[in-house]
Amino acid sequence: MDTLSGLLDGPRARGAFLLRSVFDPPFALRIEDEAPLTLIAVVRGGAWLVRGGDETVRLAPGDLAVVRGPEPYTVADDPATPWRTVIRPGQVCVPLDGAGHDGTELDGTGQAEAMNLGVRAWGDRSDAATVLLTGVYQLHSEVSRRLLAALPGLLVRPAAAADQTLVGLLATEMARNEPGQELVLDRLLDLLLVSVLRTWLAEAGAPGWHTARADPVVGPALRLLHEEPAAPWTVAALAARAGVSRSALARRFTELVGEPPMAYLTGWRLALAADLLREPEATIGAVARRVGYGSAFALSAAFKRERGMSPQEYRRRPVGVGQA
CATH class of the missing domain: 2.60.120.280 (Regulatory protein AraC)
Incomplete structure:
Protein backbone atom coordinates (compact mmCIF):
# COMPACT_ATOMS: atom_id res chain seq x y z
CA MET A 1 0.00 0.00 0.00
CA GLU A 203 4.51 18.25 -9.51
CA ALA A 204 7.93 19.55 -8.53
CA GLY A 205 8.24 20.03 -4.81
CA ALA A 206 6.36 16.86 -3.83
CA PRO A 207 7.75 15.25 -0.65
CA GLY A 208 10.89 13.16 -0.97
CA TRP A 209 9.26 9.92 0.14
CA HIS A 210 6.95 10.18 -2.89
CA THR A 211 9.46 11.16 -5.55
CA ALA A 212 11.83 8.49 -4.21
CA ARG A 213 9.47 5.81 -5.50
CA ALA A 214 10.86 6.38 -9.01
CA ASP A 215 14.49 6.16 -7.91
CA PRO A 216 16.19 2.94 -9.15
CA VAL A 217 17.88 2.39 -5.77
CA VAL A 218 15.28 3.59 -3.26
CA GLY A 219 12.09 2.79 -5.17
CA PRO A 220 12.34 -1.01 -4.93
CA ALA A 221 13.21 -0.77 -1.22
CA LEU A 222 10.21 1.45 -0.48
CA ARG A 223 7.89 -0.93 -2.28
CA LEU A 224 9.23 -3.86 -0.26
CA LEU A 225 8.71 -2.03 3.04
CA HIS A 226 5.14 -1.09 2.09
CA GLU A 227 4.21 -4.50 0.73
CA GLU A 228 5.91 -6.62 3.41
CA PRO A 229 6.00 -4.57 6.63
CA ALA A 230 6.05 -7.71 8.82
CA ALA A 231 9.21 -9.13 7.23
CA PRO A 232 12.31 -9.19 9.51
CA TRP A 233 14.02 -6.39 7.65
CA THR A 234 17.56 -5.18 8.17
CA VAL A 235 19.32 -2.70 5.91
CA ALA A 236 21.44 -5.56 4.56
CA ALA A 237 18.40 -7.76 3.83
CA LEU A 238 16.57 -4.88 2.20
CA ALA A 239 19.57 -4.00 0.06
CA ALA A 240 19.96 -7.62 -1.05
CA ARG A 241 16.32 -7.83 -2.11
CA ALA A 242 16.58 -4.47 -3.89
CA GLY A 243 19.76 -5.55 -5.68
CA VAL A 244 22.07 -2.82 -4.35
CA SER A 245 24.83 -2.53 -1.79
CA ARG A 246 23.99 -1.85 1.84
CA SER A 247 25.94 1.42 1.92
CA ALA A 248 24.42 2.68 -1.34
CA LEU A 249 20.90 1.99 -0.11
CA ALA A 250 21.44 3.57 3.30
CA ARG A 251 23.01 6.70 1.82
CA ARG A 252 20.53 7.16 -1.02
CA PHE A 253 17.46 6.33 1.08
CA THR A 254 18.36 8.89 3.75
CA GLU A 255 19.16 11.50 1.11
CA LEU A 256 15.84 11.17 -0.73
CA VAL A 257 13.41 10.17 2.00
CA GLY A 258 14.86 12.25 4.80
CA GLU A 259 15.43 9.42 7.27
CA PRO A 260 17.22 6.04 7.33
CA PRO A 261 15.40 2.93 6.07
CA MET A 262 14.82 1.39 9.51
CA ALA A 263 13.46 4.64 10.93
CA TYR A 264 11.04 4.86 8.00
CA LEU A 265 10.01 1.24 8.55
CA THR A 266 9.31 1.89 12.23
CA GLY A 267 7.05 4.81 11.39
CA TRP A 268 5.23 2.80 8.73
CA ARG A 269 4.72 -0.20 11.01
CA LEU A 270 3.36 1.93 13.85
CA ALA A 271 1.06 3.80 11.47
CA LEU A 272 -0.36 0.50 10.27
CA ALA A 273 -0.65 -0.70 13.86
CA ALA A 274 -2.59 2.43 14.82
CA ASP A 275 -5.18 1.73 12.14
CA LEU A 276 -5.39 -1.97 13.01
CA LEU A 277 -5.89 -1.18 16.69
CA ARG A 278 -9.16 0.52 15.75
CA GLU A 279 -10.59 -2.80 14.61
CA PRO A 280 -12.83 -4.03 17.45
CA GLU A 281 -11.80 -7.69 17.32
CA ALA A 282 -8.05 -7.12 16.88
CA THR A 283 -5.84 -8.11 19.80
CA ILE A 284 -2.59 -6.30 20.43
CA GLY A 285 -0.69 -9.54 19.88
CA ALA A 286 -2.34 -10.12 16.50
CA VAL A 287 -1.64 -6.53 15.45
CA ALA A 288 1.99 -6.91 16.52
CA ARG A 289 2.46 -9.97 14.32
CA ARG A 290 0.83 -8.28 11.31
CA VAL A 291 3.19 -5.31 11.42
CA GLY A 292 6.43 -7.10 12.24
CA TYR A 293 6.74 -7.08 16.03
CA GLY A 294 7.41 -10.39 17.75
CA SER A 295 5.08 -9.82 20.69
CA ALA A 296 2.46 -7.53 22.16
CA PHE A 297 5.14 -6.30 24.61
CA ALA A 298 7.50 -5.31 21.78
CA LEU A 299 4.77 -3.41 19.94
CA SER A 300 3.62 -1.71 23.14
CA ALA A 301 7.13 -0.51 23.92
CA ALA A 302 7.68 0.88 20.41
CA PHE A 303 4.22 2.42 20.27
CA LYS A 304 4.61 4.20 23.59
CA ARG A 305 8.11 5.38 22.72
CA GLU A 306 6.89 6.85 19.39
CA ARG A 307 3.43 8.14 20.37
CA GLY A 308 3.63 8.74 24.10
CA MET A 309 0.87 6.27 24.98
CA SER A 310 0.33 2.54 25.07
CA PRO A 311 -1.76 0.72 22.46
CA GLN A 312 -4.42 0.17 25.13
CA GLU A 313 -4.58 3.90 25.87
CA TYR A 314 -4.66 4.72 22.17
CA ARG A 315 -7.55 2.42 21.32
CA ARG A 316 -9.60 3.81 24.23
CA ARG A 317 -9.35 7.36 22.85
CA PRO A 318 -12.14 8.64 20.60
CA VAL A 319 -11.33 8.35 16.88
CA GLY A 320 -9.72 11.58 15.62
CA VAL A 321 -8.48 12.83 19.01
CA GLY A 322 -4.79 13.72 18.97
CA GLN A 323 -4.16 12.01 15.63
CA ALA A 324 -3.57 14.90 13.28
Missing part, protein backbone atom coordinates in the same frame (compact mmCIF):
# COMPACT_ATOMS: atom_id res chain seq x y z
CA ASP A 2 1.51 3.37 -0.95
CA THR A 3 0.99 6.39 1.30
CA LEU A 4 -1.64 8.00 -0.93
CA SER A 5 -3.65 4.78 -0.84
CA GLY A 6 -3.22 4.79 2.91
CA LEU A 7 -4.91 8.18 3.11
CA LEU A 8 -8.20 6.82 1.84
CA ASP A 9 -7.85 3.11 2.48
CA GLY A 10 -7.71 3.48 6.25
CA PRO A 11 -11.05 4.84 7.40
CA ARG A 12 -11.59 6.52 4.01
CA ALA A 13 -14.57 8.87 3.88
CA ARG A 14 -17.21 7.44 6.18
CA GLY A 15 -20.26 9.58 6.51
CA ALA A 16 -18.31 12.62 5.30
CA PHE A 17 -20.06 15.94 5.73
CA LEU A 18 -21.12 17.30 2.33
CA LEU A 19 -22.95 20.57 1.73
CA ARG A 20 -23.97 22.78 -1.18
CA SER A 21 -23.69 26.38 0.05
CA VAL A 22 -25.34 29.23 -1.86
CA PHE A 23 -24.77 32.88 -0.94
CA ASP A 24 -25.23 36.40 -2.16
CA PRO A 25 -22.54 38.91 -1.17
CA PRO A 26 -21.66 39.90 1.43
CA PHE A 27 -20.94 36.61 3.18
CA ALA A 28 -18.17 35.36 5.44
CA LEU A 29 -17.96 31.98 7.16
CA ARG A 30 -15.33 31.34 9.80
CA ILE A 31 -14.55 27.60 9.76
CA GLU A 32 -13.33 26.31 13.13
CA ASP A 33 -14.47 22.69 12.78
CA GLU A 34 -10.96 21.24 13.35
CA ALA A 35 -11.49 18.76 10.52
CA PRO A 36 -8.29 17.11 9.26
CA LEU A 37 -9.06 17.71 5.58
CA THR A 38 -11.69 19.66 3.63
CA LEU A 39 -12.31 19.95 -0.10
CA ILE A 40 -14.08 23.00 -1.55
CA ALA A 41 -15.27 23.29 -5.17
CA VAL A 42 -16.60 26.50 -6.69
CA VAL A 43 -19.57 25.83 -8.97
CA ARG A 44 -20.72 29.40 -9.56
CA GLY A 45 -19.51 32.86 -8.64
CA GLY A 46 -16.37 33.02 -6.56
CA ALA A 47 -14.96 33.29 -3.05
CA TRP A 48 -11.87 34.24 -1.15
CA LEU A 49 -10.26 31.65 1.10
CA VAL A 50 -8.16 33.05 3.93
CA ARG A 51 -6.01 30.77 6.11
CA GLY A 52 -3.73 32.20 8.75
CA GLY A 53 -2.32 35.65 8.29
CA ASP A 54 -0.58 35.24 4.94
CA GLU A 55 -2.53 32.65 2.91
CA THR A 56 -5.21 34.36 0.87
CA VAL A 57 -6.43 33.04 -2.45
CA ARG A 58 -9.26 33.85 -4.83
CA LEU A 59 -11.30 30.85 -5.97
CA ALA A 60 -12.97 31.17 -9.38
CA PRO A 61 -15.64 28.92 -10.95
CA GLY A 62 -14.25 25.42 -11.42
CA ASP A 63 -11.43 25.83 -8.92
CA LEU A 64 -10.83 23.23 -6.23
CA ALA A 65 -9.22 23.85 -2.85
CA VAL A 66 -7.96 21.34 -0.29
CA VAL A 67 -7.58 22.75 3.22
CA ARG A 68 -5.57 20.86 5.83
CA GLY A 69 -6.78 21.21 9.40
CA PRO A 70 -7.10 21.67 12.22
CA GLU A 71 -6.26 25.38 11.82
CA PRO A 72 -9.27 27.65 11.19
CA TYR A 73 -9.90 29.48 7.93
CA THR A 74 -12.43 31.85 6.37
CA VAL A 75 -14.52 31.62 3.20
CA ALA A 76 -15.92 34.99 2.13
CA ASP A 77 -16.94 37.15 -0.81
CA ASP A 78 -14.16 39.54 0.18
CA PRO A 79 -11.29 39.19 2.69
CA ALA A 80 -12.51 42.38 4.39
CA THR A 81 -16.07 41.13 4.99
CA PRO A 82 -16.67 40.64 8.75
CA TRP A 83 -17.50 37.13 9.88
CA ARG A 84 -21.23 36.52 10.25
CA THR A 85 -21.16 32.82 11.04
CA VAL A 86 -18.73 30.42 12.75
CA ILE A 87 -18.73 26.67 12.00
CA ARG A 88 -17.62 24.73 15.05
CA PRO A 89 -16.64 21.02 15.48
CA GLY A 90 -19.47 18.73 14.51
CA GLN A 91 -20.52 21.28 11.87
CA VAL A 92 -22.37 23.34 14.48
CA CYS A 93 -23.41 26.67 12.97
CA VAL A 94 -23.13 29.70 15.28
CA PRO A 95 -24.23 33.19 14.09
CA LEU A 96 -22.01 35.89 15.58
CA ASP A 97 -24.64 38.62 15.60
CA GLY A 98 -27.65 36.43 16.36
CA ALA A 99 -29.31 37.33 13.08
CA GLY A 100 -30.39 35.09 10.24
CA HIS A 101 -29.94 36.00 6.59
CA ASP A 102 -33.32 37.81 6.66
CA GLY A 103 -32.63 39.69 9.90
CA THR A 104 -34.57 37.29 12.13
CA GLU A 105 -33.05 36.70 15.55
CA LEU A 106 -31.82 33.09 15.64
CA ASP A 107 -29.69 30.75 17.67
CA GLY A 108 -27.34 28.36 15.84
CA THR A 109 -30.04 25.75 15.31
CA GLY A 110 -32.54 28.37 14.16
CA GLN A 111 -30.14 29.81 11.63
CA ALA A 112 -29.36 26.40 10.18
CA GLU A 113 -33.07 25.63 9.85
CA ALA A 114 -33.93 29.03 8.34
CA MET A 115 -31.21 28.69 5.72
CA ASN A 116 -32.01 25.08 4.86
CA LEU A 117 -32.63 24.88 1.10
CA GLY A 118 -33.28 21.16 0.74
CA VAL A 119 -31.14 18.05 0.61
CA ARG A 120 -27.56 19.00 1.61
CA ALA A 121 -28.15 22.61 0.58
CA TRP A 122 -27.83 25.69 2.76
CA GLY A 123 -27.65 29.43 2.25
CA ASP A 124 -29.53 32.52 1.10
CA ARG A 125 -31.55 31.28 -1.88
CA SER A 126 -31.24 28.52 -4.46
CA ASP A 127 -30.32 30.92 -7.30
CA ALA A 128 -27.78 32.95 -5.30
CA ALA A 129 -24.68 34.34 -7.00
CA THR A 130 -22.17 31.99 -5.36
CA VAL A 131 -22.41 28.20 -5.16
CA LEU A 132 -19.83 26.15 -3.26
CA LEU A 133 -19.57 22.40 -2.70
CA THR A 134 -17.86 21.39 0.53
CA GLY A 135 -16.74 17.91 1.54
CA VAL A 136 -15.32 17.43 5.01
CA TYR A 137 -13.28 14.43 6.15
CA GLN A 138 -14.15 14.14 9.82
CA LEU A 139 -11.83 11.25 10.76
CA HIS A 140 -8.04 10.97 10.79
CA SER A 141 -6.24 8.02 9.24
CA GLU A 142 -3.06 7.18 11.06
CA VAL A 143 -1.60 5.66 7.89
CA SER A 144 -1.95 9.07 6.27
CA ARG A 145 -0.02 11.06 8.88
CA ARG A 146 3.04 11.29 6.63
CA LEU A 147 0.98 12.61 3.71
CA LEU A 148 -1.08 15.00 5.83
CA ALA A 149 2.10 16.39 7.36
CA ALA A 150 3.57 16.99 3.89
CA LEU A 151 0.49 18.68 2.46
CA PRO A 152 0.51 22.46 2.35
CA GLY A 153 -2.10 24.11 4.53
CA LEU A 154 -3.91 25.24 1.41
CA LEU A 155 -3.71 23.48 -1.94
CA VAL A 156 -5.58 24.95 -4.94
CA ARG A 157 -6.25 23.32 -8.32
CA PRO A 158 -7.34 25.87 -10.95
CA ALA A 159 -10.35 24.97 -13.07
CA ALA A 160 -8.19 23.95 -16.04
CA ALA A 161 -6.41 21.32 -13.91
CA ALA A 162 -9.42 20.10 -11.94
CA ASP A 163 -11.64 17.18 -12.88
CA GLN A 164 -14.88 18.97 -13.77
CA THR A 165 -16.63 15.71 -14.60
CA LEU A 166 -16.24 14.52 -11.02
CA VAL A 167 -17.30 17.91 -9.66
CA GLY A 168 -20.46 17.82 -11.77
CA LEU A 169 -21.26 14.27 -10.72
CA LEU A 170 -20.73 15.11 -7.06
CA ALA A 171 -23.02 18.14 -7.37
CA THR A 172 -25.74 16.01 -8.97
CA GLU A 173 -25.51 13.25 -6.37
CA MET A 174 -25.52 15.71 -3.47
CA ALA A 175 -29.03 16.76 -4.48
CA ARG A 176 -30.31 13.18 -4.39
CA ASN A 177 -31.45 11.13 -1.42
CA GLU A 178 -31.59 7.55 -2.69
CA PRO A 179 -30.80 4.33 -0.80
CA GLY A 180 -27.04 4.04 -0.29
CA GLN A 181 -26.57 7.73 -1.07
CA GLU A 182 -24.10 8.32 1.74
CA LEU A 183 -21.80 5.59 0.40
CA VAL A 184 -22.01 7.01 -3.14
CA LEU A 185 -21.10 10.48 -1.91
CA ASP A 186 -18.22 9.21 0.21
CA ARG A 187 -16.68 7.42 -2.76
CA LEU A 188 -17.15 10.40 -5.10
CA LEU A 189 -15.48 12.66 -2.55
CA ASP A 190 -12.59 10.17 -2.32
CA LEU A 191 -12.19 10.16 -6.11
CA LEU A 192 -12.18 13.93 -6.32
CA LEU A 193 -9.66 14.27 -3.52
CA VAL A 194 -7.37 11.63 -5.02
CA SER A 195 -7.49 13.41 -8.39
CA VAL A 196 -6.22 16.59 -6.71
CA LEU A 197 -3.56 14.86 -4.61
CA ARG A 198 -2.19 12.81 -7.51
CA THR A 199 -1.69 15.98 -9.54
CA TRP A 200 0.03 17.64 -6.59
CA LEU A 201 2.32 14.66 -6.02
CA ALA A 202 3.31 14.67 -9.70
